[in-house]
Each structure stands twice: as structure tokens, then as C-alpha cells.
Amino acid sequence: MFQQEDIQLAVATLKQQFGERLSTSISVRQQHAHTTTLIVNQPPDAVVFAKDVEEVSDILKTCYQTKCPVIAFGTGSSLEGHVNAPFGGISIDMSKFDKVLKVNHEDLDAVVQPGVTREGLNIYLRDTGLFFPLDPGANASVGGMAATRASGTNAVRYGTMKDNVLGMQVVLADGRIIRTGGRSRKSAAGYDLTRLFVGSEGTLGIITELNLRLHSIPEKIAGGTCSFPSIRASCNAVIQTIQCGIPLARIEMLDPLQVRACNAYSKLELPETPLLLVEFHGTEESVQDDLKRFTEICADYSSSPFQWSTNPEERSKLWKARHNALWASYALIPGATGVATDVCVPISKLAECVEDTIADIEAHGLTAPIIGHVGDGNFHVLPLAMPDDVEMQKKINAFSTRLTKRSLALGGTCTGEHGIGQGKSAYLRDEMGDAVDLMASIKMTFDPKNILNPGKLFV
């Protein structure tokens, strides 16, 4: 599919242009491949540190001419092998491409380069009264977040990257530079190229600039927790909250094993039953109203009183279980690594999907805590395995396939926010059927030589 001599020609050509800013050292190459889960590390042949759109365009022109794979790299926090180079090629490191170019206060938007991280952007915004709310956990780059259609804990209120990118500048496979849209809040001008590139996982073009929506920092934030006797009770509370139109900013569910892990890790004494953590954003008055109404709903379903606070330190204490959940999970089996799953179902099916998944975990002897962004019906199971435990890894793969089938059977998706990457192409076909052929035809049109992140999304 790709020839080593073509790739080496591209590397040599780019070396002349980039000099020190092109590295072929094995450690740099390995750092720019997948590092965050059990997916194997597949380094590129070289890493180029690009600084502007013209350089990205030059790289693509060279790689298009020589037929060399190109992979964009933000911070490497993706979970599905997106930054791996299964066919070798060039990784473009965007970390130097990290300027906030403009903040438009009155329009609540910003123009940023793709290497800006979400935390970096929020630090930049700290005196403006505005923030960029999306929070996928890791301090990802906004370019990478757009490429994977990321979201996280507060998507229930602020949407996903699909909702928070107004427009982008993108470099196409052959080096052409285009804009997908502007800064207006809405537009009916032609095909929605912005949404087509958001979530395209680096396979259609390289994002070189983004117009992002910002939001006003809420006057008041309240957070709280409540334990429930069962998964179903907690899900019913979520459904009723949404049906009542109570504006949730975050609503997370921890299953009993996750609560147990958090108790052990963070020295908490939470009842080891399903736990909901919620956050409300608004004005003094509206947040009080939300708290009152949510308290009433919890009283109908919960096994513990709803504890809440608007004091930042108190809130943080109540949410401690959530903040440390990942490390608490890993501590269940010291030395183990997790496989992050990512199904999402219609919320009416959430209780059924989570209950059946817990039964499956128990039946197969897995250690697999669950955390859900339950306002969206999205949840992550983190089955743990020692890096050398091949048997367990096989069991986990089989579990992951069953989990996906369960989600699809309930009208859900194989990935709520992590993307397809290397491992989920078969699931994509199960979910989307012949629509995958349509996606492949778009890919072929945009990138006829298949140089953009080959081996991802499609197999």
C-alpha cells in the first residue's frame, strides 16, 4: 500500500526544509505513537514540528507527491490509536502551533490554533468572564478534540465539539488550504463542511485553525452527590430531571465497583451503591431552584439525602470520588492497564444496558468499574488487565464486542466520544451498515492516495 522508499523520500525532502524541527529519533517517534492504552505503539518514520499553516501545506504537498502517510499529533491523549502510524510516515506535531489568535468577547468566540490545549485556552481566558467548557478529562489539544468529536462531562449542557466549532481552516491532502465556515452563529450556506471535518479523525484533512464558541462563566455553580439503591433508580432520577427541564451542567454516575474503588483510593465512606454526581450552572436564583427540584426527585428515588454545596471547596470535596476515579480504578489491580470502552444509548435504555453489562462483567470474572456521562446515555467501562495477561486481554476484547452489540441492539452507538480509530472499524460497519461505503467514498474523493491517517476509521 505504501512503499518504504516513498516514505524515505518524503522524510529526506522535509528534512531539508525543517532541519532540526524534523526528528527521526526512536524515542521521539515512539512518543508520537499511541501510548495511553493496551493498543500497540506504532511509531511514524519521522516527526515534524510545524508552526504555521503554510508549513502544514508544504508537508502535505510533499507527502501527496511522494505518497507518504501523514498523521496529525496534538497531545497524544486519544484512546483509540488515532496517532499510531501502522504504515509508517510523518507525524506532524502541532504543539508549537498553540496561539490564541483572537477572543471576540461580544460574540463569545475565539480564533485559536489547533495545538492550544483546553486548559491552556481557559488559562488564557481567565480574566474575560468567558470559558471553553468542554472537558474530556485529559488536557487535550482543541485540534485533537475537534478531530475526534470529543466531549466529556458537561456535554449534557454545552454539547460536543460538533456544537462548539463554528468554523475551521483545514489543509487538504494535496496541500490546498480551505475554510469550512465563518464566525456567524448559524448558516445555511452549502454543505456543512465544518461538521464533516469534526470527527473525521485526521482522515480528510489537517485542522490548522478553529473558531470556537465560548460561554459565559456562570454566576453560580452548585455541585452535589446522592447514592441510589440501584442502577435503575439512579437512571430514573436522571430521566425525570431531564424531562422536568432542569438544566444539568454535569451528571455522572459511578457504579458500585467504581464507588468501592474511590472509597479505597480516596479514603471516602460512600455507600457502595450507584452514585450520582451533579452540577448546576446558573444564577444565584436559578441554581437554588434547580437544587430544590433535584432534591425532590432524589427523595423519590434515592437511598441517601442529596448533599450539595455552592462553595468551591465543599463542591470539590463532594466531587472527589469523580476527580480521582481513573486512578482509583487502576489501584484496584496495581500495575494493570485499562481498556476504555465508550458506548452510548438512548437514555431510556441506559439502566438496562448498564445492568446487563454489570451482569456480564460478573459472569466473566472481569474487574471493570463503570463511569457514565448519564445525561447523554454515554458510559465507560474500564476492564483492567496486567500488560502481560494475554488471556485476560482476550476476555476483555470479547467483552468489548458484547458490550458494543448490546448498545447497538438498544439503538445506541459503539462510541459516544472516543472515535473509531484503529480498533472499532468492524463496529462502525455493524452500526452504520452501507453508510460506511458512503463515508469511504467521501474519503476517496478528499484523499485519493489515502495518505491522511491511513488505517483509521476504515479497514
Place this chain on the structure above:
Amino acid sequence: MFQQEDIQLAVATLKQQFGERLSTSISVRQQHAHTTTLIVNQPPDAVVFAKDVEEVSDILKTCYQTKCPVIAFGTGSSLEGHVNAPFGGISIDMSKFDKVLKVNHEDLDAVVQPGVTREGLNIYLRDTGLFFPLDPGANASVGGMAATRASGTNAVRYGTMKDNVLGMQVVLADGRIIRTGGRSRKSAAGYDLTRLFVGSEGTLGIITELNLRLHSIPEKIAGGTCSFPSIRASCNAVIQTIQCGIPLARIEMLDPLQVRACNAYSKLELPETPLLLVEFHGTEESVQDDLKRFTEICADYSSSPFQWSTNPEERSKLWKARHNALWASYALIPGATGVATDVCVPISKLAECVEDTIADIEAHGLTAPIIGHVGDGNFHVLPLAMPDDVEMQKKINAFSTRLTKRSLALGGTCTGEHGIGQGKSAYLRDEMGDAVDLMASIKMTFDPKNILNPGKLFV
């Protein structure tokens, strides 16, 4: 480009299948072409009334084989000639394809056929506590609204069709039937085909089923009006309201001429200065809070007190000017027809854009009231002309071009919600540059024979 004998072969073939449900009468054909503005009526060669997806697939297979244009028709309320047949062909009337197939109360979504109108859907939902909020004015079909990426007065709160379609079933040019997505609230599974078809104006496929988001009917609705001394003052009030995070459900601006027209038509006595009409949706408490805060903002900028009510009849009276605005505009020149323009700019540029537009209207002696969905920066100027006044129509075309250039220069779009259709292809190129080539390449991939709504979007 298309041969009359190919089209006649398609018509004859389909006549055999559809019998009485295929009409070639000139009155039916003219009803299925453009009727709502000064754009010329270009009837198709035949109109087929389809009832299910298999029939749509059959029609497309026949038309693909014979190379015959196909245009989907909902209610004919589009404003940019989308339903015209400049090359003849077959119009598929979707009005019989109008069932609400399922309402999922817990998930706040519905599965509907494309011929369902937005009012029809809301009548169906009336006992459920749910509603479909999008309101483009006309009682459009939801299929047509998706095809044009419609929105309307409450997009500032509920988004546009891009935000309210979860997934669709679509028939492709060659008759293949695909699904673009499912019912889960979010997904990162592959390219966002849903958003690609939303706003594609019937040029990529025919929508045959939609999963729509629904919303809980708010516990409380408050509406009100306030007059301002200038366009700039009214825009500043809007900007400050949004920056304060006050959740507007609707915010409409009428310019002085529009207010004058409404006073004359509806026997009102509003000050003939810019008028804002607002609506808040929420709980009893949150709406009171919103009203209080908005009253304070108005006090800083307005020339009249903010008058509001939560009583439906009172609200309706306050909003009377808005409800009758279109008819009031037409009454400015009895017998005249309007040309609906549709620019949208970043909200920080709205005052400048509207002020310059009013100056332009005055300088060129046009009669052209303005209504804006100002929370989104979107506004419509309605220059009036008698159907036989060719000189005035020329002046209006020149005005429309200047208006679009003004919007683009300010970072806006040539269409916020009406689409490109027949008249705006040149503007699309001005706005999107080479990205139009990318759109054209998608069109070519999806519809290599260009049978789907030819002559729209691209020239």
C-alpha cells in the same frame, strides 16, 4: 445536460407504477414549483405522490437509470427556489408521507416521516408535555426544514435543524437506502453524515425518515417588548443579555419601518423606533429571575419601559406586531411582493450591518422593512416591488448583492436559514471560496449523474 426523451421515458415508466398518483396536469405541476417570491415558477414534468421509502427508492432507481431530475417537495414554503425544476423532471410530493411513527417520551425524541409539518407534529404531541420548538414561520414539513437547515425565531435557545435531527433515513441517487445515524444523544462513529444531509437542499439524497429531538414544554413562558432609541442601543442590550448568560428563548428586532408597518396594519401605537420582542422559557422562578435581569438591562439602553407578561393572552397581545409583521410589510405597498434576504453576522457586527443597510435602503429609495432574529445575528430585509416593476426588481437585486457583500465583509454569511437554492450560488462562492469545489466533489461522488435537484446550490 438533460434530454427531454430521457425525462419522458422516466415519466412513462413511473406512470405505469403509480397510475393516478402521478400527475402531469399543468396546475399540479405549477403548484409544485416555486410560488412564494418573485423567483420564476419552473414546473417539473410530472408530480408523483410517494407513500413510503420503497416507492422513493423505486422512483430514484428509474430516474437514475433514465437520467431524469428528481426534486423533493414538502409544503413548498422554501424561499430560494428549491422546489423549482429548471431542467424539468419529477417532483416527489411527500405530503402523504406524513406519519409520526414513534414518540420516545423518556428520550425526548420522535421518529417521523418527512411530510409531517412542524405544526402537525406539535398537534400530535399536545398531550405529551413535549414539543418540537423550531419555528421558521411557515408551517413547513420537517423533511424540507432538514433539507434547508431551517431554524427561525427560537434558534437562539433550541438551535437549528442541525442541532435537532439525531439521524435520518435517506435514499441515495441510485436508490440505495441508508441511515445516517441513530437515536443516541451523541456519537463519534465516523463521518457526520446526518449534518452533511441537513442543509444539502435535496442535492445529495431524499430524506425519508427523521429522528428528531423534542423538548419539554417549559413550565412558564414570559414574553415582552421594549422600544429603543437606536439600532445600536437595541443590539447592545442583546449582547449584554447574552453575555450575562440570561437564557433567551426568542429575541426579535423590528426596525422603525417595520414598526410603522405593524402600527398601521394592526392598529398599534408603538413608538416608531427599534423594537425588541423577547421570550423566556423556564420555571416560575427562573423566568422571574430572567425578567428582572432583562428589565435592568433595558433600563440601561431603552427609551421605554420593558413591558412583559406571563399570561398567554397578554403575551400574545405584546407580540402582535411580530405575528402580523409579514402581512403588515406587504400592506406597505398593496399588491407588492417581497424578496426575502437572509444575512447573518457575528452579533458584535449586527448594529453596524443593520445601520448601514438602512442607510442603503434610504439612499436607493427602497421600501424594505427589517426583522431580525437578533440573538443569532440573523436578519431579514424585505424589499418590496410590484410584480411588474422590472426597474425596482433590478434595484432590489443590486441591493441584495450589496447586503451580502456587507455581511461577508463583517465575517457573516449570505444565508442564515433560507439556503442557497437558485439565486445565491455566486454568493456561496464569495463566502466559501475553494471550499465550494470540495462541496462539488461530494455532490459528484454522491450523485454522479446530477439528477438530484440540479441547478440548486451550484451553478
